[in-house]
Amino acid sequence: MSTSQWITLQDARDASFGKVAWWNLPTPDGEHITISSEQQQPVWKGVTGTMYLGGWKSGKWDGPGVFYFPDGCVLSGHWEEGRLLGKAMHVLLPESPCWMENHWPRSCLLDATTQRPLPFVYIGCYTHFRMNDDDAIVILKDGTARRGPWQDNRPVGNWWKDHATIEDISWEQMSQLLSFAEEPIVSSLSPDACPPAMSTCVSDQSILTSSSTILKPDDSSSWPEEWEGQRDAEREIGQWVTQLLSPDANPHEMQYYASRFYHDGFHSVTWIQQHCSTADVRSWMKKAHVRRLVPHLVSEQRVHTIALWLHKIVLGSNAHEWEVYEYAMQLVDEGLLCIGDIREFCTPDDVQTFDWMKTFHKRRLTAHLEHC
Known part of the structure; x- marks a missing residue:
């Protein structure tokens, strides 16, 4: 029995934090994903709540594509045989737990129209889905921008002092880059050209305008083989966390916990029980849930x-x-x-x-x- 499904754009929007058109996030070189009107269910959704819209080839992600993680992270870039190639753009969606936990209201820019806060942005390369790049661009929620090396999800050296300063991004420029409205503005922000130079309004139902082609995936398309372990691990962790904390817990929140455990290096329930401590989870897990978790951590x-x-x-x-x-x-x-x-x-x-x-x-x- 298939553990993944194909859903509509509206379903994909409703399943995201803030109910935004997350698939409109451009790649670092300005490509963006649109679909033809013939595609009624173009978005692939995995069992853990992960979603993908983009090119396919032989049942694997191929070409420009946008990936949504259940914790509210969105990753846009180029894929080849299910692998992420080169630089990608990574944002944390406003209203998602991963954004709210790294949030100081007075330091955030607001979209002038929607009054939504603008998210963290990373533009650079990845290794095993960890930020690793000798020359990455990072934009904070207050528009502060720096350029420099990142290793294992952390800036190398002092980010404020050692990384090159880029002219701070205005809310207008950030809105152009990261607008998720009904008729979204799609912009480009190249590592060689910051801030974004132009924007183009597109409709969700327009024909793909980039040079790549979205291939209609066949019924055998599924989670790439190299990610099978991650999918199964997150599902097992999610079931354990739900049973442990509360059978009536918010399933979206439990998916976020499972994804966060996995991305922090805890790839199994046993590993969590043996090696995890409150210091590892107290920054992103609710206090009441932390207290319930403690007795189960060796x-x-x-x-x-x-x-x-x-x-x-x-x-x-x-x-x-x-x-x-x-x-x-x-x-x-x-x-x-x-x-x-x-x-x-x-x-x-x-x-x-x-x-x-x-x-x-x-x-x-x-x-x-x-x-x-």
């Missing part, structure tokens, strides 16, 4: 046990609870996963290298280890 149980030991036996009750908890997390990160490991393998010399621990607390821990 690493969190380890941290809790070590924190109690530090607080009651080693440092004394005068140490702050939050401080002791941070110490416990650091000890686990050092590879000391239980009290026995600390007593057996941690030496006074090791303690002196703990620059994250207060001097007085180092002395207390050293004295305890010397008398074990």
